[in-house]
Amino acid sequence: MDEDSDAQVMLRVAAGDRKAFALLFDRYHASVARFAYRFVGDRARAEELTQDIFVKLYRNAKAYKPTAQFKTFLFRVATNHCLNEVRRGEYRVTRSTSSPADEDEKGVEAVDAQAERPDEAVAGRELERAVGEALQGMSERERAAFTMCRFEGMAYRDIATALEASEAAVKSLIHRATLAVARKVEALQAGIGPERSRA
Structure with a gap:
């Protein structure tokens, strides 16, 4: 997506253009909703937070x-x-409390879990669960930095701006988060499984 285009649309929003705001909402609603879900773990509340976030954006x-x-x-x-x-x-x-459908909807874009056979589908769901548990164990700032980096493809400097932190701090947050995910995935691949890996 063209960021310059988004910038121009946002300037139209600042000038009071509600159609421009609706365009940005359509473009980014899903990403913001997934981001919010990773913080509250409740889909209905995440949707409420998403609405709040876009209201704040408009204001x-x-x-x-x-x-x-x-x-x-x-x-x-x-x-x-x-x-x-x-x-x-x-x-x-x-x-x-998440159903398999919820897991599929969220997706774990950080890991390539595309499956074409039933056994691959099962492995993909296990991998999503392992990564989800790693996310659960992170601090809020680690989760935010990791999500923006791995799921949204944002650069360190942009994440630093979003978190109001230095790039060095962001690199540290992402490094710790990545290690946490790697440990969960390695445990899964070793046949330990996400649940037993915490023992």
């Missing part, structure tokens, strides 16, 4: 400067809102 449109990529601006708003929600202490990420 703060005039603060956007075209020198910054729109996606960075959006995920800064999303990160702050999700971190504030988690810090309230009401929500914690859980995976036990």
Whole structure:
């Protein structure tokens, strides 16, 4: 997607163009909803948070400067809102109540789990579960940095802007998160399985 196009659309939003806002909502709703879900572990609440995030985006449109990529601006708003929600202490990420359909919908884009045969499908779901457990065990900032990097393809400098942190801090967060995922995946590949790997 053309970030310059997004920037121009956002400037139209700042000028009060509601159709431009609807266009950005359509483009980024799914990404923001997945991002929010990884923080609260509840799909209905994640959708509410997504709506809140886009309301904040609209209200703060005039603060956007075209020198910054729109996606960075959006995920800064999303990160702050999700971190504030988690810090309230009401929500914690859980995976036990997720159905296989939920897992497939979220997807684990960080790992190539495309399956063409039934056995591959089972392995793919196990891999998703292992990565999900690794995400659950991360700090909120590690989860945010990892999600933006691995799932949204954002550069370290843009993640640093979204998290209001240094690039060095972001690299450290992503490194720790990546190691956590790698340990879960290695345990799965060794035949231990995501659940027993915590023993």
